[in-house]
Amino acid sequence: MTLSKKELDALKRQIEARCAALQAELHADADKARGETYADLAGGVADEGDESVADLMADIDNAELTRDLAELRALEAALERIADGSYGACIDCGLEIGFERLKVEPGALRCIECQRVHEKTFAHPERPRL
Numbered sequence: 701m702t703l704s705k706k707e708l709d710a711l712k713r714q715i716e717a718r719c720a721a722l723q724a725e726l727h728a729d730a731d732k733a734r735g736e737t738y739a740d741l742a743g744g745v746a747d748e749g750d751e752s753v754a755d756l757m758a759d760i761d762n763a764e765l766t767r768d769l770a771e772l773r774a775l776e777a778a779l780e781r782i783a784d785g786s787y788g789a790c791i792d793c794g795l796e797i798g799f800e801r802l803k804v805e806p807g808a809l810r811c812i813e814c815q816r817v818h819e820k821t822f823a824h825p826e827r828p829r830l
């Protein structure tokens with residue numbers, strides 16, 4: 701790993717701040733999904749039409765929640781890699797991912813070249829590696 705201590709500290713602070721923001725957002729979204737969706741949207745006259753709108757809203761909220769949660773998991777994994785010293789190395793080729801790329805995408809697992817190959821190979825973004 702060739703990131704300097706200063707760069708690593710900066711990334712760590714950035715990740716921790718983003719994690720805190722995501723956690724706050726997830727709590728707010730969960731409260732909103734619980735509160736609004738059924739109380740306000742499906743509440744009152746519950747005919748078929750109202751229910752499907754409520755279901756749609758729940759789906760949208762869930763998609764947002766899923767995305768936020770995936771980002772949070774990626775960042776938590778990044779913090780673990782910082783702790784064990786493996787952070788900053790591409791998981792495919794082992795070369796350095798680079799500070800500039802990590803600043804933009806601190807949860808990145810691959811260098812830009814391997815990421816390109818990976819996205820071409822797999823239709824879906826991250827999958828668990830066996």
Ligand SMILES: [Zn+2]
Binds near residue numbers: 815
């Ligand atoms: Zn690579």
